[in-house]
Amino acid sequence: MNEQLSIIPKPALIKYSEGSFCCNGIPSVIKKECIPDNLHLTENFQKEEAYRLIIKNDSITVEAQEKAGMHHGLETFRQLTLSNFKDGKLILPCAEITDYPRFSWRGFMLDCSRHFYSAAFIKKHLDILSLHHINRFHWHLTDDQGWRLPVAEYPRLIEIGSVRNDLRKKWQPETGGFYTEDEIKEVVDYAALRHIEVIPEVEFPGHACAVLASYPELGCTGGPYQVEDHFGIFEDVLCAGNDDIFKLAEKVFVVLSKLFPSKWVHIGGDEVPRDRWNVCPKCQNRVKELGLEKTADLQSWITFKLAELLSKHGKTIIGWDEILEDCEKFKLPKDAVVMSWRGDEGGIKASSLGYNVIMSPNTKGWYLDHKHIDTPEEPGQLYAGEASIYKTYSTDPAPEQINEKDLKYILGGQGNLWSELIYAGRIAEYMIYPRLCAIAESVWTPKENKDFNDFENRLSVHRQRLDKLDIIQYRGALRGELSSNLL
Numbered sequence: 001m002n003e004q005l006s007i008i009p010k011p012a013l014i015k016y017s018e019g020s021f022c023c024n025g026i027p028s029v030i031k032k033e034c035i036p037d038n039l040h041l042t043e044n045f046q047k048e049e050a051y052r053l054i055i056k057n058d059s060i061t062v063e064a065q066e067k068a069g070m071h072h073g074l075e076t077f078r079q080l081t082l083s084n085f086k087d088g089k090l091i092l093p094c095a096e097i098t099d100y101p102r103f104s105w106r107g108f109m110l111d112c113s114r115h116f117y118s119a120a121f122i123k124k125h126l127d128i129l130s131l132h133h134i135n136r137f138h139w140h141l142t143d144d145q146g147w148r149l150p151v152a153e154y155p156r157l158i159e160i161g162s163v164r165n166d167l168r169k170k171w172q173p174e175t176g177g178f179y180t181e182d183e184i185k186e187v188v189d190y191a192a193l194r195h196i197e198v199i200p201e202v203e204f205p206g207h208a209c210a211v212l213a214s215y216p217e218l219g220c221t222g223g224p225y226q227v228e229d230h231f232g233i234f235e236d237v238l239c240a241g242n243d244d245i246f247k248l249a250e251k252v253f254v255v256l257s258k259l260f261p262s263k264w265v266h267i268g269g270d271e272v273p274r275d276r277w278n279v280c281p282k283c284q285n286r287v288k289e290l291g292l293e294k295t296a297d298l299q300s301w302i303t304f305k306l307a308e309l310l311s312k313h314g315k316t317i318i319g320w321d322e323i324l325e326d327c328e329k330f331k332l333p334k335d336a337v338v339m340s341w342r343g344d345e346g347g348i349k350a351s352s353l354g355y356n357v358i359m360s361p362n363t364k365g366w367y368l369d370h371k372h373i374d375t376p377e378e379p380g381q382l383y384a385g386e387a388s389i390y391k392t393y394s395t396d397p398a399p400e401q402i403n404e405k406d407l408k409y410i411l412g413g414q415g416n417l418w419s420e421l422i423y424a425g426r427i428a429e430y431m432i433y434p435r436l437c438a439i440a441e442s443v444w445t446p447k448e449n450k451d452f453n454d455f456e457n458r459l460s461v462h463r464q465r466l467d468k469l470d471i472i473q474y475r476g477a478l479r480g481e482l483s484s485n486l487l
Contacts, residue, residue, distance in 0.1 A: 003093055006461035007079055008437050009133060009444035010454070011099035019057045019094040025085060039070060047100035049135075053077060054096050068195045072099065072133050079131060082465040103397060105358050106443040107136035107414025108436060109201075110428075113143035113210075114231065115419035116162075116177040117428070123190050125432075128469060130194035132440035137191055138266060138414060140201045141179075144209035144228040148178045149202065153251045154215065161210035164227040168423075176227075184259045192261075199318065200260050202252055203268035205238035205245065205302050212236055218245055220280035231420040235275040240298040241282025250309055257313040264337065267306050270320035272299055296326045304330040318358070321346025337411070341367075344399045351406035359399075359413040365392035366439060368417040368431050372474050380431060381421055388480035393438035393452050415439040429472040434459055 005014060045052075045065040051073030052063040062073035076097065084092055108129055110117060126137060141148045147161035163176035179187075188198045208218075209228045216223035220239045228234060238245045256265055277283040277295050287295055300323075307317045311333075317323075318337040324346060337356045340347030343364070347357040360366050363384045370387035371380040380387075397413035415436050422428050441455060456478060466473050 005080065005093065005095060005097070006083065006458035007076055007097075008455070008458055008462045009441035010449050010458070011076070011097045012446055012449065013098040015096045015098075017094045017096070021055050021057060021060060021090075021092045021094060023090050024088060025081075025090050040064075045069065045100075048104070049133075050098075050100035051076075052096065052098050055092050055094050057094060060092075068135075069100075071130075071195045075131050075133065079462075079465060082468050083461050101133065101444045102446055103410070103412030103443045105136055105412030105414065106134050106440065107138055107199075107358065107360075107412065108134050108432075108439075109138035109140055109360075109414060109416040111140040111143070111417060111419040112148055113140055113146045113419075115422055115424075115428075116146065116148065116175070117419075117425055119179060119183040119187050121425045121428075122187050125429075126187070126191050126194055126196055128433075128466075128471060129196060129436075131465075131469075132437060133444050134436070134440055135196055136414060137196050137198045138201060138416075139187075139198055140266075142202045142210060142268075143207045144234055145231070146176050146227060147210040147214070149184075149200070149252070149255065150178060150181055151251055151255050154248060156214040157211065159214070161214040161227055164210075165229040167229050181259060188260060197262050197264075198260055199262050199264045199266055200256050201266035201268060201318075202256070204249060204306055205240065205299065206233075206270065206272035207268060208238050209234055209236060211238065211248070215248070218242060218248065220276035220283060233271045233273060235273045237272055237276060238302075239280060239282055240277055240302060241280060241284075241286040245302075246305060246309065249306055253309055253313055253315070257315065263314065263316055264318050265310055265315045266318040266339070267303070267310075267323075268320060269299070269303055269323040270341070272322070274298075290329070292329060294326070297329055299323075300325070300327045300330040300332070303332065303336075307333045307336060321350065324350055324353075324355075339414075341416070344401065347410070348399065348401050351402055351409040354409065356409050356411050358411050359397040360416055361395065362416075364395040365389075365435070366395060366413065366415050368415050368435055369419065369422060372435075373477055373480055378476070379421065379427055386480055387435065388478065389435055389438055389474075390452060390479040392435045393442065393450075393455060395442060396447065397443055398447075412443045413439065414443075426472050430474055433466055433471055433473040434463065435474075437462060 040063045042063050049068045051069040053073050054061040064070040147157045150158055158178040162178040163174050165173055166175040191198050212219040212225040213227045216225055274295050303323050316335050321338055321340045338350035339358045339360055341360050341362050343361050347359050350357045365387035369380055371378045371382055374386045398407055398410045
């Protein structure tokens with residue numbers, strides 16, 4: 001039998017047959033005779049996004065029931081052209097690949113608040129996401145360290161909120177930027193052509209220092225505030241007793257509805273200190289007005305209000321797993337989606353309550369800003385320990401603790417790159433790859449098909465593809481520092 005096909009994520013089924021397909025071509029532009037000569041939309045698939053890639057001696061055929069499946073089939077073929085084009089020829093073993101995803105949500109998040117990444121950089125990586133059948137791009141647009149979204153009625157959000165002091169250098173003390181509406185549309189359209197849905201995130205009511213620096217009247221104290229030049233959790237948040245925060249939210253949601261076709265909007269909802277609310281007269285009046293038992297309940301009330309506003313635009317909220325807390329009076333809307341980031345616990349709880357869940361545990365290697373191995377020479381942080389490729393690969397979006405009846409609520413999972421310590425796109429690439437390849441396999445490939453040793457073998461070929469696509473990638477120990485001597 002001919003050489004095996006090293007595809008990532010691993011397909012559901014590959015059947016090899018005798019012989020090989022061969023054609024002439026060039027690396028940068030595949031000649032017409034090398035493009036699959038049959039693209040068939042057919043009804044013979046029971047799985048969404050499924051495709052079949054048939055390689056014969058004299059032809060290549062891609063079959064699918066829908067356009068997304070056809071796209072995935074062509075992306076698998078693109079992988080093969082990147083690795084199997086040698087000495088002026090494309091040579092592939094004859095095989096029939098039948099493939100489909102395990103989960104519908106296969107995501108990646110990029111934090112563009114702590115570090116501003118250009119639209120060109122994002123588009124480059126949408127191409128790489130597509131190659132791995134990732135179909136959700138979670139765009140983190142606002143935080144304490146920068147606001148990146150233009151809102152005409154609130155111009156100071158980008159005039160003031162998009163720039164902060166850069167403590168690393170005195171000769172150029174400011175850093176930041178924002179995306180124009182045209183750039184956002186360009187990214188969204190570029191993603192859509194690759195069957196990737198862009199989900200925007202705007203943080204409410206915490207991580208709001210960039211908002212407060214722009215509009216101090218929206219805070220509990222009135223300031224002074226600044227766009228934060230440090231990283232962490234800050235006690236200044238939006239004032240829960242000020243109705244104007246919802247006027248801001250409404251205008252923001254109008255912009256999001258205009259620019260992002262996705263039915264989802266991520267509202268953040270994480271890491272909201274109650275320090276200011278506890279002593280703010282307006283917030284305490286709100287507690288009494290609503291008949292709340294404790295100040296902390298204000299957050300679930302805000303989440304409820306935001307969900308109402310978004311529903312008017314046909315949107316559904318996603319929030320970090322804190323949105324499950326303090327919901328005794330103001331229940332989380334049943335269509336809300338919970339993104340479980342503090343380990344698996346939030347996802348287990350949310351699914352047991354009937355909420356859709358996206359797993360993104362920072363404790364299990366899916367936070368891509370964490371060090372690959374625990375050594376001073378590696379970039380990143382160790383907030384939840386090292387995140388080796390083996391650890392990332394071994395994490396399942398449907399942990400064993402979830403009851404079987406609740407598995408239907410697990411939409412899938414995603415990897416997140418927070419950019420507090422990631423100061424350049426090239427560093428970002430090093431942190432993302434090849435761990436995102438491991439995540440892609442965890443959310444696409446049938447669980448019974450996963451095997452790390454096999455993944456490691458295929459990765460040696462896949463790295464060549466990433467090199468051809470000009471991707472900087474981590475090349476150290478895959479199983480963590482302690483076992484590096486075994487590799």
